[in-house]
Amino acid sequence: KQEVTQIPAALSVPEGENLVLNCSFTDSAIYNLQWFRQDPGKGLTSLLLIQSSQREQTSGRLNASLDKSSGRSTLYIAASQPGDSATYLCAVRPGGNQGAQKLVFGQGTRLTINP
Amino acid sequence: DADVTQTPRNRITKTGKRIMLECSQTKGHDRMYWYRQDPGLGLQLIYYSFDVKDINKGEISDGYSVSRQAQAKFSLSLESAIPNQTALYFCATSGEPGRNEQFFGPGTRLTVL
Numbered sequence: 001k002q003e004v005t006q007i008p009a010a011l012s013v014p015e016g017e018n019l020v021l022n023c024s025f026t027d028s029a030i031y032n033l034q035w036f037r038q039d040p041g042k043g044l045t046s047l048l049l050i051q052s053s054q055r056e057q058t059s060g061r062l063n064a065s066l067d068k069s070s071g072r073s074t075l076y077i078a079a080s081q082p083g084d085s086a087t088y089l090c091a092v093r094p095g096g097n098q099g100a101q102k103l104v105f106g107q108g109t110r111l112t113i114n115p
Numbered sequence: 116d117a118d119v120t121q122t123p124r125n126r127i128t129k130t131g132k133r134i135m136l137e138c139s140q141t142k143g144h145d146r147m148y149w150y151r152q153d154p155g156l157g158l159q160l161i162y163y164s165f166d167v168k169d170i171n172k173g174e175i176s177d178g179y180s181v182s183r184q185a186q187a188k189f190s191l192s193l194e195s196a197i198p199n200q201t202a203l204y205f206c207a208t209s210g211e212p213g214r215n216e217q218f219f220g221p222g223t224r225l226t227v228l
Contacts, residue, residue: 044219
């Protein structure tokens with residue numbers, strides 16, 4: 001059974017710092033991996049999608065990498081801003097029949113950027 | 116306007132009541148999903164639908180039912196609500212060929228007393 005873990009559960013850094021959020025998954029047979037942002041009391045916003053054949057994706061100050069063989073993904077945030085404060089969720093879509101359309105989520109990293 | 120909308124956004128109800136949560140999307144996607152989110156447990160898939168005639172159970176479908184009224188509408192029902200169904204419920208869609216990126220609605224906060 002695929003399991004997704006995000007460490008740390010919470011992170012607080014000063015504004016302007018570059019930071020890395022980590023995601024690990026137990027089964028390397030994945031279809032894709034998606035990073036989301038969730039603001040308190042709100043829905044999930046898709047940030048980046050990495051297909052299993054890709055190594056990284058970039059959007060603005062965000063860069064996500066994928067290493068399937070080691071079961072890891074990282075989300076790099078450059079020049080952090082207070083508006084980046086949110087919970088960041090990692091989710092994988094398992095490959096094969098097990099995957100269907102299901103996403104397996106980590107429990108998230110709650111990020112606070114201090115002005 | 117939001118691509119994926121959910122109604123109601125908040126609902127408080129009593130044990131034993133029937134509740135329906137509704138989801139609509141303007142993305143033109145074929146696939147729709149219902150998830151619930153509980154503190155400390157992450158998101159879990161309740162049901163998903165590939166099109167109006169194809170509905171599938173997710174990992175935690177007991178106590179729930181769904182209806183896909185049209186490509187753009189997917190409703191979740193709790194036939195007889197119980198307190199442990201108190202959670203944040205999300206609808207999602209996907210459908211871009213080859214990507215299967217999922218897009219989420221704003222969520223419905225349901226409290227069962």
